[in-house]
Amino acid sequence: MSFDVPFIRPVFPPAEVVAADVADIVESNWFTNFGPKERLFRQGLVDYLGSGTDVATFCNATLALVAALSVMLEGRPVGGFVIVPSFTFAAGPEAIRWVGREPLFIDIDEQSVQPSLPAARAALADHRGRVDAILFCNTFGIGAEEIGDWEALAAEEGIPLVVDSAAGFGSVYSDGSRVGTRGDCEVFSFHATKPFAIGEGGAVAARDARIAEACRSFSNFGFGSGGAIRAGLNGKLQEINAAIGIRQLAGFDADLVERRLVLERYRAAFEPTGLGRLVPHARLSSVCFASILVDDERRRDALLADYRAEGIEARVYYAPPVHLQPAFASAPRASSLRVTESVSARMLALPAFQGMAEDTFDTIARVAHDRLRRDLA
Numbered sequence: 225m226s227f228d229v230p231f232i233r234p235v236f237p238p239a240e241v242v243a244a245d246v247a248d249i250v251e252s253n254w255f256t257n258f259g260p261k262e263r264l265f266r267q268g269l270v271d272y273l274g275s276g277t278d279v280a281t282f283c284n285a286t287l288a289l290v291a292a293l294s295v296m297l298e299g300r301p302v303g304g305f306v307i308v309p310s311f312t313f314a315a316g317p318e319a320i321r322w323v324g325r326e327p328l329f330i331d332i333d334e335q336s337v338q339p340s341l342p343a344a345r346a347a348l349a350d351h352r353g354r355v356d357a358i359l360f361c362n363t364f365g366i367g368a369e370e371i372g373d374w375e376a377l378a379a380e381e382g383i384p385l386v387v388d389s390a391a392g393f394g395s396v397y398s399d400g401s402r403v404g405t406r407g408d409c410e411v412f413s414f415h416a417t418k419p420f421a422i423g424e425g426g427a428v429a430a431r432d433a434r435i436a437e438a439c440r441s442f443s444n445f446g447f448g449s450g451g452a453i454r455a456g457l458n459g460k461l462q463e464i465n466a467a468i469g470i471r472q473l474a475g476f477d478a479d480l481v482e483r484r485l486v487l488e489r490y491r492a493a494f495e496p497t498g499l500g501r502l503v504p505h506a507r508l509s510s511v512c513f514a515s516i517l518v519d520d521e522r523r524r525d526a527l528l529a530d531y532r533a534e535g536i537e538a539r540v541y542y543a544p545p546v547h548l549q550p551a552f553a554s555a556p557r558a559s560s561l562r563v564t565e566s567v568s569a570r571m572l573a574l575p576a577f578q579g580m581a582e583d584t585f586d587t588i589a590r591v592a593h594d595r596l597r598r599d600l601a
């Protein structure tokens with residue numbers, strides 16, 4: 225089925241600009257392995273994040289997550305748990321397994337839909353000595369308000385805090401710090417479907433330059449002086465994707481302003497109906513889509529069908545949550561995942577990209593009002 229308004233419409237540099245970059249790359253005869261484009265892109269990311277944050281680039285965020293976890297757990301015995309929410313994308317729990325640990329799923333908070341701090345505390349108390357790390361997830365790329373409390377909890381426990389901020393490049397936390405500058409390190413995805421998109425790509429950002437450097441080494445077969453000095457693989461970013469990244473960085477902040485305005489249009493359409501609410505702090509994020517928590521499951525399903533029938537590609541997120549996916553059915557759950565299951569059944573994701581047509585917003589508001597009227601009838 226094709227939609228008038230697709231869920232995601234990546235904005236890429238014009239074809240002739242990309243062609244010029246390809247010509248440049250061919251001319252330099254340097255296609256990957258930390259070439260001039262990668263170095264310039266990496267510096268651009270460092271400058272964008274500020275606060276002395278260092279960056280290692282990757283060919284995707286999944287390998288960046290594996291690298292971050294592997295580096296943070298270097299030298300520790302395998303076989304323990306890593307706390308992670310189930311309300312996330314499968315790549316995080318999959319990365320945990322690639323570093324020889326098992327995900328220990330925790331619930332989320334109903335209000336913020338971010339990982340629940342009390343659930344993490346309870347999990348740590350119940351599994352004392354067996355939890356090796358926390359893989360925190362900034363849900364939908366929105367910087368969690370409680371990030372400082374999570375940092376304090378990890379420090380208290382003496383375990384690393386890795387943050388999956390895949391969709392969050394460009395987001396800020398509510399205290400004004402940039403997403404990418406917290407925890408032991410944060411991981412970004414630059415996949416074509418994320419707000420900051422280069423095709424396939426990712427990064428680890430860390431305030432401690434040694435962590436970024438170790439991740440870079442991990443992405444390059446674990447090489448150091450004398451050959452492989454740590455676990456590693458090939459996770460390097462290609463020059464062409466780095467070149468696209470350099471172009472994307474130039475216009476990114478202007479795009480963000482527009483995406484955040486789109487979100488305000490959704491707020492205006494939904495809030496008067498009382499059908500649902502936007503997830504908190506979304507306006508401080510880079511806005512991967514408009515996430516609306518509907519008050520009731522049947523209404524969410526009805527709205528999903530209504531929007532799709534109108535040519536607007538609505539989706540559900542994250543559904544099913546990871547603990548209900550077959551590969552993770554046997555993974556331990558720290559507690560009831562009741563809120564996760566309830567939110568997963570009520571979350572409605574609608575497109576939010578720059579350049580959405582004016583009449584799309586009229587349709588969005590009309591569909592919400594029609595649904596309300598039908599439900600009242």
Ligand SMILES: *Cc1c(COP(=O)(O)O)cnc(C)c1O
Pocket residue numbers: 284285286287312313315316361388390391412413414415425426
């Ligand atoms: C997209 C995403 C990933 C994976 O990113 P890739 O670059 O596609 O590997 C991981 N975690 C979350 C939360 C994501 O949204």
